[in-house]
Amino acid sequence: MSFAAGQQVRIASRSHDGHHRTPAYVKGQTGTVVRIHGTFTNPETRAYGEHGLPKQQLYLVALSSDTNEKVLVDVYEHWLEADE
Amino acid sequence: MSHDHDHDHDHEPIDEPAIALRVQALESALVEKGVISHEDVRQRIDWLVSRSPADGARIVARAWVDPEFKGRLLADAREAALELGLDPGPSPVVVALENTQNVHHMVVCTLCSCYPKALLGPPPEWYKSFPYRSRAVSDPRAVLGEFGVVLDNDIELRVVDSTADIRYLVIPRRPAGTEGMDEEELAALVTRDSMIGVAQPREPVTA
Numbered sequence: 001m002s003f004a005a006g007q008q009v010r011i012a013s014r015s016h017d018g019h020h021r022t023p024a025y026v027k028g029q030t031g032t033v034v035r036i037h038g039t040f041t042n043p044e045t046r047a048y049g050e051h052g053l054p055k056q057q058l059y060l061v062a063l064s065s066d067t068n069e070k071v072l073v074d075v076y077e078h079w080l081e082a083d084e
Numbered sequence: 085m086s087h088d089h090d091h092d093h094d095h096e097p098i099d100e101p102a103i104a105l106r107v108q109a110l111e112s113a114l115v116e117k118g119v120i121s122h123e124d125v126r127q128r129i130d131w132l133v134s135r136s137p138a139d140g141a142r143i144v145a146r147a148w149v150d151p152e153f154k155g156r157l158l159a160d161a162r163e164a165a166l167e168l169g170l171d172p173g174p175s176p177v178v179v180a181l182e183n184t185q186n187v188h189h190m191v192v193c194t195l196c197s198c199y200p201k202a203l204l205g206p207p208p209e210w211y212k213s214f215p216y217r218s219r220a221v222s223d224p225r226a227v228l229g230e231f232g233v234v235l236d237n238d239i240e241l242r243v244v245d246s247t248a249d250i251r252y253l254v255i256p257r258r259p260a261g262t263e264g265m266d267e268e269e270l271a272a273l274v275t276r277d278s279m280i281g282v283a284q285p286r287e288p289v290t291a
Contacts (some may be wrong), residue, residue: 021247023194025221037177040249058248068240071221074248 002057004051007033010060010083011075016061018037022079025061026071030083034072035060134234135205139170140253143203144285145267147180147259158182161253165203172202175249182255183281187240190228190281191252200251204276211280221245230244231282244281254281262288 003009013028021043036059040054057077063071114120131172143165147154157164165171172178178200181189181273193199194217199207210216217244219227228235235241244252256278262270265288 006241021195023245023247025194026245035179037179037248037250042249052140058250060250061242062242069224069237070240071243073245074250076248 001080001084002077003033003036003059005036005081008082008083009033009059010081011061012081016044018044020044022075026073026075030062031039031063031073033059034062037074040076042078049082062076063078098158109199132201132206135201135203137204137274137276138271139205140200140203140276140279141271142168142179142267143170143253144255144274144279145271146254147182148270149267154182155253157255172200176251177249178180178203178251178253180253180255181242181244181281183257185239185257188233188235189240189242189252189254190220191225191244191246191254192217193246193285194218194221195247198246198248198251198280200253202251203253204279208276222265228282231277233283254279256281256283256285259275259285259287261290 008030009032010030011022011028013024016022021061036057039055040058040059041054042054043052046052057078059075059080060072061075061080065071105159111120111122115122132182136221143157143161146168147157153167154166161180162172162174164180165178176198177286181191183189191199192211197207197212199211216227217260221243224241225235228241246252256274258270264271265273269288273286275283275285275286278285
């Protein structure tokens with residue numbers, strides 16, 4: 001599933017054995033896609049000597065916040081779910 | 085470290101020697117397996133320490149004097165950097181973020197130490213420290229305050245966590261009173277920390 005800028009998303013709260021680039025503090029949080037960076041090899045397999053294919057879309061997601069402090073974090077597509 | 089136990093060996097300082105030994109072991113293993121050579125490592129270190137915030141500062145100064153360049157920088161930072169003879173390379177991808185009167189960006193890598201090394205050189209020690217990496221996302225205004233930056237409450241603070249393939253370069257706001265300055269003079273105002281977003285640029289010295 002791909003996402004559009006402005007779309008509401010939820011970052012998956014699953015655990016993952018081994019190297020991955022989704023920090024624990026963002027798992028389960030909701031947010032808004034603010035930027036679509038393009039596709040990159042998947043660090044979860046690349047870290048173990050593989051080619052990291054298929055490439056994954058990378059998004060900049062602004063975590064939901066009701067103040068004027070926002071945390072924006074880069075998240076790969078397979079960690080995102082649509083937040084209906 | 086506690087010294088109330090009885091033994092006859094010297095204690096190493098904590099951390100550095102242990103990590104140095106691990107790095108040496110890793111490098112030896114990679115060389116042995118033919119993945120890299122010692123020369124590769126040496127060249128990479130030479131390249132890294134040859135980079136400095138002066139490169140990023142040139143880019144920011146150009147953006148301050150040339151709005152069209154700034155537009156190109158925000159759209160594609162590598163292409164813009166190439167115009168100044170600087171090449172951050174295709175990967176990781178550099179993305180520039182502009183601070184405005186309404187928005188202030190500050191950059192962190194909570195997972196490790198991702199940093200636009202190609203344009204700023206090696207990251208400062210504090211950038212790699214656990215306190216900065218955790219507090220930048222949990223209490224960013226306090227962290228900024230410790231760096232001497234107090235933002236007006238109506239300025240939106242965006243903490244950008246570079247967890248993946250993007251390296252963020254902050255374009256700080258041009259200080260007031262710099263209208264008559266040329267690009268080189270402006271670049272001297274652009275500090276490393278202002279391009280991480282934990283400081284404002286230097287103020288111009290008024291004669």
